[in-house]
Amino acid sequence: xxxxxxxxxxxxxxxxxxxxxxxxxxxxxxxxxxxxxxxxxxxxxxxxxxxxxxxxxxxxxxxxxxxxxxxxxxxxxxxxxxxxxxxxxxxxxxxxxxxxxxxxxxxxxxxxxxxxxxxxxxxxxxxxxxxxxxxxxxxxxxxxxxxxxxxxxxxxxxxxxxxxxxxxxxxxxxxxxxxxxxxxxxxxxxxxxxxxxxxxxxxxxxxxxxxxxxxxxxxxxxxxxxxxxxxxxxxxxxxxxxxxxxxxxxxxxxxxxxxxxxxxxxxxxxxxxxxxxxxxxxxxxxxxxxxxxxxxxxxxxxxxxxxxxxxxxxxxxxxxxxxxxxxxxxxxxxxxxxxxxxxxxxxxxxxxxxxxxxxxxxxxx
Amino acid sequence: xxxxxxxxxxxxxxxxxxxxxxxxxxxxxxxxxxxxxxxxxxxxxxxxxxxxxxxxxxxxxxxxxxxxxxxxxxxxxxxxxxxxxxxxxxxxxxxxxxxxxxxxxxxxxxxxxxxxxxxxxxxxxxxxxxxxxxxxxxxxxxxxxxxxxxxxxxxxxxxxxxxxxxxxxxxxxxxxxxxxxxxxxxxxxxxxxxxxxxxxxxxxxxxxxxxxxxxxxxxxxxxxxxxxxxxxxxxxxxxxxxxxxxxxxxxxxxxxxxxxxxxxxxxxxxxxxxxxxxxxxxxxxxxxxxxxxxxxxxxxxxxxxxxxxxxxxxxxxxxxxxxxxxxxxxxxxxxxxxxxxxxxxxxxxxxxxxxxxxxxxxxxx
DNA sequence: TTGTATGCGTTATCAA
DNA sequence: TTGATAACGCATACAA
Numbered sequence: 001x002x003x004x005x006x007x008x009x010x011x012x013x014x015x016x017x018x019x020x021x022x023x024x025x026x027x028x029x030x031x032x033x034x035x036x037x038x039x040x041x042x043x044x045x046x047x048x049x050x051x052x053x054x055x056x057x058x059x060x061x062x063x064x065x066x067x068x069x070x071x072x073x074x075x076x077x078x079x080x081x082x083x084x085x086x087x088x089x090x091x092x093x094x095x096x097x098x099x100x101x102x103x104x105x106x107x108x109x110x111x112x113x114x115x116x117x118x119x120x121x122x123x124x125x126x127x128x129x130x131x132x133x134x135x136x137x138x139x140x141x142x143x144x145x146x147x148x149x150x151x152x153x154x155x156x157x158x159x160x161x162x163x164x165x166x167x168x169x170x171x172x173x174x175x176x177x178x179x180x181x182x183x184x185x186x187x188x189x190x191x192x193x194x195x196x197x198x199x200x201x202x203x204x205x206x207x208x209x210x211x212x213x214x215x216x217x218x219x220x221x222x223x224x225x226x227x228x229x230x231x232x233x234x235x236x237x238x239x240x241x242x243x244x245x246x247x248x249x250x251x252x253x254x255x256x257x258x259x260x261x262x263x264x265x266x267x268x269x270x271x272x273x274x275x276x277x278x279x280x281x282x283x284x285x286x287x288x289x290x291x292x293x294x295x296x297x298x299x300x301x302x303x304x305x306x307x308x309x310x311x312x313x314x315x316x317x318x319x320x321x322x323x324x325x326x327x328x329x330x331x332x333x334x335x336x337x338x339x340x341x342x343x344x345x346x347x348x349x350x351x352x353x354x355x356x357x358x359x360x361x362x363x364x365x
Numbered sequence: 366x367x368x369x370x371x372x373x374x375x376x377x378x379x380x381x382x383x384x385x386x387x388x389x390x391x392x393x394x395x396x397x398x399x400x401x402x403x404x405x406x407x408x409x410x411x412x413x414x415x416x417x418x419x420x421x422x423x424x425x426x427x428x429x430x431x432x433x434x435x436x437x438x439x440x441x442x443x444x445x446x447x448x449x450x451x452x453x454x455x456x457x458x459x460x461x462x463x464x465x466x467x468x469x470x471x472x473x474x475x476x477x478x479x480x481x482x483x484x485x486x487x488x489x490x491x492x493x494x495x496x497x498x499x500x501x502x503x504x505x506x507x508x509x510x511x512x513x514x515x516x517x518x519x520x521x522x523x524x525x526x527x528x529x530x531x532x533x534x535x536x537x538x539x540x541x542x543x544x545x546x547x548x549x550x551x552x553x554x555x556x557x558x559x560x561x562x563x564x565x566x567x568x569x570x571x572x573x574x575x576x577x578x579x580x581x582x583x584x585x586x587x588x589x590x591x592x593x594x595x596x597x598x599x600x601x602x603x604x605x606x607x608x609x610x611x612x613x614x615x616x617x618x619x620x621x622x623x624x625x626x627x628x629x630x631x632x633x634x635x636x637x638x639x640x641x642x643x644x645x646x647x648x649x650x651x652x653x654x655x656x657x658x659x660x661x662x663x664x665x666x667x668x669x670x671x672x673x674x675x676x677x678x679x680x681x682x683x684x685x686x687x688x689x690x691x692x693x694x695x696x697x698x699x700x701x702x703x704x705x706x707x708x709x710x711x712x713x714x715x716x717x718x719x720x721x722x723x724x725x726x727x728x729x730x
Numbered sequence: 731t732t733g734t735a736t737g738c739g740t741t742a743t744c745a746a
Numbered sequence: 747t748t749g750a751t752a753a754c755g756c757a758t759a760c761a762a
Contacts, residue, residue: 013492015755026733031757038757043731060492064432065755068738073429084454086656093448093475105493108473110458127378127425128470265660291451292655295630297662380739391749396741403741408747430739433754 014057023053030054034061067129074104076318077125079135081113086290087307088136091158094311095134102319106134113137119144126153132318134158138202138234154321156314160203161331168321168329170314174204175211177303177336181257181285182215184301184338189347190255190283192222196242196267197230198259205230208259208287226251231263239266240273247274254282254347261286261293264300264343279345289339298342306334379422388418395419399426432494439469441683442490444500446478451655452672453501456523459676460499467684471499478502484509491518497683499523503567503599519686521679525568526696533686533694535679539569540576542668542701546622546650547580549666549703554712555620555648557587561607561632562595563624570595573624573652591616596628604631605638612639619647619712626651626658626667629708633661644710654704663707671699 020030025046032038033050042050053059067073078095080088092108099106107128109121118137122144125133132154135145140160148155149167157169185193195212198205209228216223229246231238239258243266246253258264264286271278278284278298286293286302293300313332320327385395390411397403398415407415418424432438443460445453457473464471472493474486483502487509490498497519500510505525513520514532522534550558560577563570574593581588594611596603604623608631611618623629629651636643643649643663651658651667658665678697685692 016757017755027755028734028757029732032732035757041731046731060488062433062755063493064429064438065738066757067429068427068433068740069755069757071738083448083458084656086451086454089449089451089454092473096473096475105472105489107470108457108461110461123425128428265657268660290657291449292630292657292661295633296657296660381741382739392739393741393750394748397748400741406747411747427739430754431741433756434739434741436754 013062014059015062016059019050019054019057019059022057023050025050034059073129073131075128075130076104076106076132076134076315076322077122077128077130078106078108079111079118079122079125079133079137080108081136081138082110083108087159087288087305090307091136091311091314094308094313095315096311098312098315098319104131104319111137113139115139115144122148131322132156134314134318136160138199138204140201140203140206154318154325156318156321158310158314161207166329168317169331170310170317171203171331171333172305172310172336173333174207174336175214177287177305177338178208178211178257179215179218180336180338181287181303182212182219182221184340185255185257185283185285185344186219186221188255188283188344190221191347192224192227192253193255193257194227194229194246194251194253195257196239196246196259196263197228198234198263199232200230202234205234205259212257224251227253231259231266234260234262236262236266236269239263240269241266243267243270244273247276255344256282256284258284258286261288261290261300261302264302265296268296279343280348283344285338285344294339294341296343301341301344302339304337304339306336309334378427379424380427381424384415384419384422384424387422388415390415399424436494438494438496440493440495441469441471441497441499441680441687442487442493442495443471443473444476444483444487444490444498444502445473446501446503447475448473452524452653452670455672456501456676456679459673459678460680461676463677463680463684469496469684476502478504480504480509487513496687497521499679499683501525503564503569505566505568505571519683519690521683521686523675523679526572531694533682534696535675535682536568536696536698537670537675537701538698539572539701540579542652542670542703543573543576543622544580544583545701545703546652546668547577547584547586549705549709550620550622550648550650551584551586553620553648553709555586556712557589557592557618558620558622559592559594559611559616559618560622561604561611561624561628562593563599563628564597565595567599570599570624577622589616592618596624596631599625599627601627601631601634604628605634606631608632608635609638612641620709621647621649623649623651626653626655626665629665629667630661644708645713648709650703650709659704659706661708666706666709667704669702669704671701674699 016030017027020027023030029042030050032042033047034054039047096106107125111118111121134156136159138160157167161169161171197209200206229242231242239262256267258267264284267284276282286300289302289304293302381395382392385392394407395415397407398412399419404412461471472490476483476486499521501524503525522532526534526536562574565571594607596607604627621632623632629649632649641647651665654667654669658667
């Protein structure tokens with residue numbers, strides 16, 4: 001009486017019984033022969049025969065049946081905000097590379113950073129019996145994750161560290177990255193460096209902003225609160241808004257450390273609107289090293305994150321949590337590097353962008 | 366005796382029997398009550414009670430067990446070359462959007478366009494009992510897909526049309542896109558337009574090249590075989606190589622239709638190497654409208670494909686194939702548009718890039 | 731070393 | 747309208 005009855009394709013696939021019958025043994029024996037872990041229990045000759053028959057018939061064990069029996073799915077859930085954010089594809093590939101080699105597969109879900117979708121999607125993943133979760137969430141506070149963790153759900157966080165230290169995480173070393181950016185600019189002679197910070201409710205936003213203050217002090221540069229502006233979102237629009245605000249308030253600065261590459265792109269927009277030239281008037285450093293940044297004019301200097309490795313490490317760590325649950329959870333910080341390109345240049349006696357905004361040296365057409 | 370024995374988390378999840386027991390009915394009744402399709406078979410009052418209990422207990426049906434029984438997984442396989450190609454994320458999101466709404470999920474696999482991986486991964490997907498495949502392969506000849514199709518594997522092709530017309534496919538209208546590009550350039554006064562074609566073993570490569578010839582003739586432009594060059598790959602390097610070759614052979618042209626955006630980026634490189642300026646000396650049109658192309662200098666004029674819609678249509682079509690197998694397979698061509706930006710400009714009496722190569726008007730520093 | 735029996739959680743068939 | 751029962755394909759405790 002079910003409405004839709006799409007003819008469940010006759011699963012012409014041979015099943016264990018077919019292999020067993022063809023090999024002249026019982027299904028249980030075939031099962032043991034086929035499974036590397038139990039192959040030792042079976043006569044070597046018999047095992048060889050079973051294996052040969054299985055290959056000849058093109059037998060592939062049905063993972064559904066196997067999962068039902070073993071209560072293991074060899075499946076994990078990937079929870080990311082948005083696959084079209086170029087940050088994530090390389091991470092996902094790194095993850096899948098490791099999972100595939102280990103015989104695992106992943107369900108991929110996009111939350112759009114919407115807490116309700118997160119809840120729903122994670123529920124759905126759990127009901128699909130995933131053995132673990134890799135979660136990329138920007139938000140700093142995250143009751144859902146904490147609750148899941150307390151329930152014993154195995155998970156690894158990427159791209160965000162949590163306040164409770166006992167959820168394993170894999171992140172790029174944002175602090176070092178920020179320090180690298182500031183050091184680079186300081187080395188070029190910049191003394192008044194601005195920071196367009198990411199949202200303060202995000203882990204990376206907070207960490208980078210804090211690292212920025214530290215680096216500024218370490219280098220003895222201008223430690224002016226006005227030089228740090230928070231962007232409400234990690235977007236080009238917000239970057240442009242923040243940068244324009246800085247310029248319009250007349251805050252002097254000759255260089256900017258942007259919270260991420262999109263914010264840096266927003267700076268480009270603001271400069272062009274205010275008739276400033278990068279890097280002649282202002283230098284900019286981005287964060288993330290998105291693809292094609294080297295094609296911009298000027299090519300963007302940015303902190304390069306090991307995206308692929310983040311995925312690799314996260315997957316390895318999750319597999320470890322799954323297969324050796326007694327091991328201590330740990331958090332890994334991956335090294336970053338600075339991709340120096342055309343958006344940063346040495347200071348040439350300029351009085352700074354703030355002072356020159358509006359009366360630019362090189363007005364655009 | 367199995368080696369690894371990761372404590373199969375005690376599945377604290379309530380199961381159907383728990384719900385049934387708590388509702389004071391038999392499991393079969395609970396099952397019928399819970400399933401919208403069979404709910405009519407059960408007393409309305411009983412059904413309500415079961416539903417309430419299920420919600421109270423937080424019951425989630427186990428899709429593994431259900432799949433084993435019903436031989437339906439509500440699962441499809443996505444086979445794409447490489448997720449880090451910015452073409453694919455929006456397509457994937459479009460697909461997942463539709464699948465999610467229909468209660469399906471997708472396994473995502475990256476083939477790196479390696480036939481052996483394709484074979485392996487598709488095998489793996491099939492053994493996971495996917496009900497259909499969405500396949501993005503560039504290659505024109507594809508025995509594997511043809512064989513799968515003959516075996517009755519439900520699938521939809523994207524990004525490539527097959528020679529046998531009976532495999533359903535969803536593609537952007539490459540021919541119209543190419544024509545749009547040529548028309549745009551012709552309208553700007555260009556008469557000698559080159560085409561840096563994609564590899565001839567790819568569907569899009571061939572279709573775009575052929576559409577290019579047609580468009581050239583339709584507009585009565587220079588129909589010179591020298592003006593078409595094949596790139597061995599869809600890469601920036603190949604694009605640069607092809608464009609440089611054209612310039613070094615002294616082939617006159619004032620505009621280029623690139624096979625895709627990466628090839629167009631290669632043109633930028635070649636121009637800069639040869640001291641040419643785009644669009645002053647040569648105009649370029651790309652294909653695909655990758656992200657951030659508008660940030661290039663000059664911003665790239667390109668044929669914009671409805672990536673998200675391609676995914677949406679492909680998923681819809683696959684679901685149709687699965688749920689109404691008797692329906693005729695069809696192929697859909699999605700409309701494209703031209704994103705006009707800064708890399709194309711009207712011809713200004715130039716004698717063309719070929720003639721000026723090497724003695725550029727605006728040498729770079 | 732192999733076979734027998736059982737059960738994983740669900741749905742479908744049959745009988746009541 | 748509901749309950750009993752079997753079965754999906756496999757793995758495993760137990761017996762032989």
